[in-house]
Amino acid sequence: MQKSSSRGLRLLAGCLIFSGIGLLTAAFGLVSVEESLAAESPDTKRTARLLADFQVPLPPDGSELPRTNEGVSDRDEGGSQPTQAENDSSGSIESSSADREPRTNRERIEYTLKLLEEGARYLRQFDTYCAVFHKQERLGGDLSEVQIIELKVRHGEPFAVYMKWRNSDRGRQLLYSREYEDGDMVVKLGGFKGRLLPALRLNPHGAMAREEARHPVTQAGLLGMAEKIIGHRQLDLKQRHGTVCTRLPDQEFDGRTCWCFLFEYASPEESPDYRKSLILLDAEHHFPVLARNYTWASETEGLTAEELDERTLVENYAFTDIDFSRPLTALDFSRDNPRYRM
Numbered sequence: 001m002q003k004s005s006s007r008g009l010r011l012l013a014g015c016l017i018f019s020g021i022g023l024l025t026a027a028f029g030l031v032s033v034e035e036s037l038a039a040e041s042p043d044t045k046r047t048a049r050l051l052a053d054f055q056v057p058l059p060p061d062g063s064e065l066p067r068t069n070e071g072v073s074d075r076d077e078g079g080s081q082p083t084q085a086e087n088d089s090s091g092s093i094e095s096s097s098a099d100r101e102p103r104t105n106r107e108r109i110e111y112t113l114k115l116l117e118e119g120a121r122y123l124r125q126f127d128t129y130c131a132v133f134h135k136q137e138r139l140g141g142d143l144s145e146v147q148i149i150e151l152k153v154r155h156g157e158p159f160a161v162y163m164k165w166r167n168s169d170r171g172r173q174l175l176y177s178r179e180y181e182d183g184d185m186v187v188k189l190g191g192f193k194g195r196l197l198p199a200l201r202l203n204p205h206g207a208m209a210r211e212e213a214r215h216p217v218t219q220a221g222l223l224g225m226a227e228k229i230i231g232h233r234q235l236d237l238k239q240r241h242g243t244v245c246t247r248l249p250d251q252e253f254d255g256r257t258c259w260c261f262l263f264e265y266a267s268p269e270e271s272p273d274y275r276k277s278l279i280l281l282d283a284e285h286h287f288p289v290l291a292r293n294y295t296w297a298s299e300t301e302g303l304t305a306e307e308l309d310e311r312t313l314v315e316n317y318a319f320t321d322i323d324f325s326r327p328l329t330a331l332d333f334s335r336d337n338p339r340y341r342m
Helices: 002-020 033-038 042-053 084-090 105-124 191-196 207-212 222-239 305-312
Strands: 128-139 147-154 160-165 173-177 185-188 200-202 243-253 256-265 276-282 288-294 313-323
Touching: 105 222, 105 243, 105 256, 105 276, 222 243, 222 288, 222 313, 243 276, 256 288, 305 313
Parallel strands: none
Antiparallel strands: 128 147, 128 313, 147 160, 160 173, 173 185, 185 200, 243 256, 256 276, 276 288, 288 313
């Protein structure tokens, strides 16, 4: 009888672990406003309001494209980009494309890449920062709910990330730091599970982590997202064809003026992962604050553009409440922090 009871407790603990673990890299979720407002969390309601205010116009086809604030944004060789005055106020870009508006599609891709590289350089000057991290991903064919996470990041060595969930498994914590030789991240579940079970140590590149997130925690944060997008733009240039870059109207997002760029691909041969990607870059410092990616659909017949986007949205990431001035210490990224109880 005692052995049977012990086996039952282990089974219960195992079920709780596998049902409660969720890992995060970075992100933002596009959920219906009605669903978001129905949630009790005020942070979820704020996210819903942000989404309601921010609706980037995605063109249904190549024949109808919105105009930018400065002029025409189109697919021909005359597409508009930020003016010289904008560049002067936002930091110089050492390229011939800074001396005039990019006119060809390749120049537009090169220009966006240079903006992103400037944004990455800007981010690297900060050793630490805080933000609120929003995520929605398609995992196993299903689009997850929006997750809202408090985020602390240390760019300098040793790289470290601390996350605490505001919704979903509210109170869940995740800590990763290269300071520890085991290379594991520590996950403390929220709610009742967190009180019942000890913190878990998991391989950030292991099978359980891959089931719960499309990107590892080792790539989390603003700089991680910027470097990922830079990699995609470099591949776009290497392909030399099959990618169309369009500048859409400027957007206001979380109190920031942002430049909006849309990348569309001709076929999976040019881009196996994405058929379309949309990014928002902070207009002043050029780092990305939102990335929205769509994958390829196996069946498209009879679908409207909106239905296709809804079915193929695969990654939706954003950062709000970014604070580069808040002081963080080594204790903020330590497993021994008594406030974390890990």
